Structures are given as C-alpha cells and as structure tokens.
Amino acid sequence: MDEVQVNQILQNPKFKEMVSRKSKLSWTLTVIMLVVYVGFMLLVGYNKEFLMTSFSGGVTTIGMPLGLSIIVLSFVLCGVYSYIANNKLDALNEEAIREVEAIAHEKGHH
Template sequence: MTTQDHERLRQHPDFIQLVRRKQRLTWSLTLAMLAIYYGFVLVMAFAPGVLSQSLNGGATSLGIPVAVVVIVLSFALTAFYVQQTNQVLDPLVAKLVQEEQQ
C-alpha cells in the first residue's frame, strides 16, 4: 500500500468507526477489570476484617468466594471481548478488506 492508500483508509468512515468502537470496548473493559481487581485489593488492605469473616462458622472466609468471583469476572470480561470482536469488529474489518480488494 502506498502512503495515499493509507491516508484514504484512515479517512474511511468504516475505519474511523472501527477504531472508535475498538478503543471504547478496550478502555471500558480495562477500566472495569482494574476497578474490580483494585477494589478487591483495597478492601484487603484497608478493611481486612470484611473479607476475613467466616462463612457459616466454618474455616472458609468470605475472601475466598470473593476472590473466585474476581477470577470468574476476568474470564467473563474476556469472553465478552471475544464475542464483541467476533460479532461487531471483525465484520467491519472484513468489509474494509473487501472494499480495498476491489
């Protein structure tokens, strides 16, 4: 591709939409995961009594299921990213590639 081709692609409305959607998705999920993870860490650091409470009087504390939820949410956010990429972003890329080949 020449410099003119690159510039034409950068000005294409579908390419601009693709970049904006990808950035919005990426930053939204990044911020969500950071909030979840650092929220958990901050609770551990500044309110350890909350997570050290026993569940049903047993040996398991509240921190264990909360940590499992943090891990499961990271997998869920990853699955959401893959789903959005496959259903929204990839068709835009395919459309751009098809237009460039013509």
C-alpha cells in the same frame, strides 16, 4: 496490498469506526477490571475483618470466593471482548477492506 490501499483503508469511515469502537470497548472493560481489582485491594487493606468473616462458622471466608470471582471476572471480560470483536467489529473491518479493494479494482490496480 500497496501503500495506497493501506492509506485508503486507514481513511475509510468504517475502518475508523471499527478502531474507535474497539478502543472504547477495551478501555471500558479495562476500567471495569481495574475498579473491581482496586476495590478488592482496598478491602484487603482497610477491612480485613470483613474478608476474614466466615460464611457459617466454617473454614471458607468471604475473601476466598471474592478473590476467586475476580479471577473468573477477568476470564469473562476476555470472553466478552473476544465475542464482540469477532462478531461485530471484524465485520466493519472486512467491509472497509472490500470497499478499498473494489476501488482499487475500478482504478485498474490488481
């Protein structure tokens, strides 16, 4: 791929849409994770008693499954990002590349 094709891809509306959507998706998921994590840290700092409360007089406190759920959430959000990026956004990228290759072949570049 030469520099002209690279510039055509970068200027392609579908490629720009893909970059924009991928950026919005990653920032949205990042904000979700930050809000949950910071919320948990604030809970640890300001309401330890709540986190130390036992479910039914047993050993397991509310803080344990809450902390574990934050770890699980991070894996779920990674899965969501991968699914959307692979099934929705990559198609836009491939369309942009195909359009640019078609233009290059019409102009006689191989």
